[in-house]
Amino acid sequence: MTLDSKSREQLKQISTGTITTILFKHGLRNVWIRGPQHVFGKGQRAVGPAFTMRFIAYREDLCTPNAWSSPKSTRACVEAMPDGCIAVVESGGCLDAGAAGDILCARMQTRGVQALLTDGAVRDAIGIRSLDFDVWASGVASPPAVSFMHFVGWQEPVTCGGVAILPDDIIVADDDGAVVIPAALVEEVLKVGIEQERQEAWILAEVQKGGALAGLYPMSEDTRKRYEQQKS
Template sequence: MPAEMPPLDTDLQRALEAVSTATLTTVLLKRGLRNVWIRGARPLAAPAPRRVGRAFTLRFVPAREDLATPASWGAPVSTRAAIEAMPAGCIAVVGAIGVTDAGIFGDILCARMRRRGVAALVTDGVVRDAAGVLGTGLPVWCGGTAAPPSVAGLTFVGWQQPVGCGGVAVFPDDVIVADGDGAVLIPAALLDAVAAEAVEQERLEGWIMREVEGGAALPGLYPPDAVHAARYQAWAREHGG
């Protein structure tokens, strides 16, 4: 049965789909959050479509030989069972402790996730069956590929728990935005405010870019001083801001 997960407001989702992860890191930095970019999670395929969704977390720990066995794939606590609990629209965030010599998921698991409507997979680990994974159409951000299965280096221990992924603390229902620059976490409690600030930051930077393309110098423009801020506000009012 899919896990209970608060729906992501449609307007918020659309707004974040128009905002780059680079912009989000700047907005979050202004709020004192420096550790939000998931290290080691790079797009498996380029160009990377931007994806936005609530985090559905999965957690691995180092392999222990009595637990990390092929037989464990059929256990009640398994990656297979976790996938069946993923709601449509979520982003699967897999904490794999940075292990790069054991693939957490392969093509069959990714195909099932795609079939269930999962928006993307983000992990600090790696995947296997790379050609097959790409063929599923599931957008994947990961540390690369490896042939061995997960149990060669990892033990799966559960889902919908707080996890560490790429050095970032991810809690269930936090929001993930992933694009060509990687994957960024937005804490659930800050979602509305961060989304609004990010949209405005994108608008401001679009105006600054037009000024630069018109020959304007950077000092006083980026970031804008009082004079340029007033010019921007006037432009924004004229253009419906």
């Protein structure tokens, strides 16, 4: 799906913790992508539709320097990425090679890609750091992708960090990692999420003032009335 600017900005106000709670209430538990953490960039919450990339395990006859010029190369894939997307890379958890390096990340950045997310590693740490481009990854490695993985395509369903991700699902990533929101549930997350963030900020402030958790978290009826009065 496409995100209008208002929806994107609203999702940036909702933490991945809040999103996983909302989706849990709708029966979805497997939405938090295992492994990737924020390793490069400003660390601001990233929001965008998934543009998927997929690697499979290496095989010697496939993983050769010729793969770089194949029509199904990571280079061709990056040139197909639209403005505002998040590149989601299925690397099979491979930490022996970087799924992308500074040159690919630089090209993503100039195309308006919001971030790169992979359950594997990236390479060229110094170069990526100089770009100030947001990357969520499971590690950093020196070898090129082709030495340990074979790139097979883009914009198809992938498994990243044990989570099924379809092209154009919505990705939200912050300091707690990354989650996927199925397109059909984005409106529900928007409807519930911002108010839940307000409530939890108020509860946190009350706890910091010395308030006990009983009746506060979760809110009792009396506490909710007090919250509503103070909110208004």
